[in-house]
Amino acid sequence: MNQKYKLIPKKLELAKGEVQEFCLDENPKANFAEYRKKEKKICVNSKFEILPKKEKIAILYHERGHSNFYLWNFFHELGQFFFSFSWIFILFSILLRLTNQLTNNLIFNIPNLIWIIFFFIGIFLFMGFISTNYLLESIADVYAVSRMRNLILIKCIKRLYEKDAKENKITFWRKYVLHPSPNIREKVMRRVLEW
Numbered sequence: 001m002n003q004k005y006k007l008i009p010k011k012l013e014l015a016k017g018e019v020q021e022f023c024l025d026e027n028p029k030a031n032f033a034e035y036r037k038k039e040k041k042i043c044v045n046s047k048f049e050i051l052p053k054k055e056k057i058a059i060l061y062h063e064r065g066h067s068n069f070y071l072w073n074f075f076h077e078l079g080q081f082f083f084s085f086s087w088i089f090i091l092f093s094i095l096l097r098l099t100n101q102l103t104n105n106l107i108f109n110i111p112n113l114i115w116i117i118f119f120f121i122g123i124f125l126f127m128g129f130i131s132t133n134y135l136l137e138s139i140a141d142v143y144a145v146s147r148m149r150n151l152i153l154i155k156c157i158k159r160l161y162e163k164d165a166k167e168n169k170i171t172f173w174r175k176y177v178l179h180p181s182p183n184i185r186e187k188v189m190r191r192v193l194e195w
Helices: 046-050 053-068 072-102 112-148 152-163 172-177 182-194
Strands: 007-013 019-025 033-036 041-044
Touching: 007 053, 019 046, 019 053, 033 053, 041 053, 053 112, 053 152, 072 112, 112 152, 112 172, 112 182, 152 182
Parallel strands: 019 041
Antiparallel strands: 007 019, 033 041
């Protein structure tokens, strides 16, 4: 039975009277904080509620960085395209390689170069997927740091990724493929503060 969880509307004053609306997702499996493109809302889970106000503000600015980026949908869809086709090309290259081995002495032998080309196209597309994710996260980080003018966001990210990794189910996939590593993100944020 699928249980429907409520999205509870909330608001938080950010700076100089600026107010950010967001929703608290009662689902215990909800992500810590995310911009949901279908609902066009920033959603958080119950763990967000226990953070100090400055950390909440930093995270909301980061998520707002996603929602305010006009090309977010385009790049997100582009990343999904890269991801889908990368696996198609990689699996097809493996299939070609297996076919090549099975038909090694027959007339229908497929040259090695073809499956290698398909494999590298798949890898190239997968790298495009990772690069697109890194771009979107970096844009959101830059937005948050430029608004806050401090490194509170990276402190939250490092704690989420390192200390609370098991509790928050931070996998290698989420930590290094869907997002840049915390060290890369910190370097970007420090560079923004130097400007």
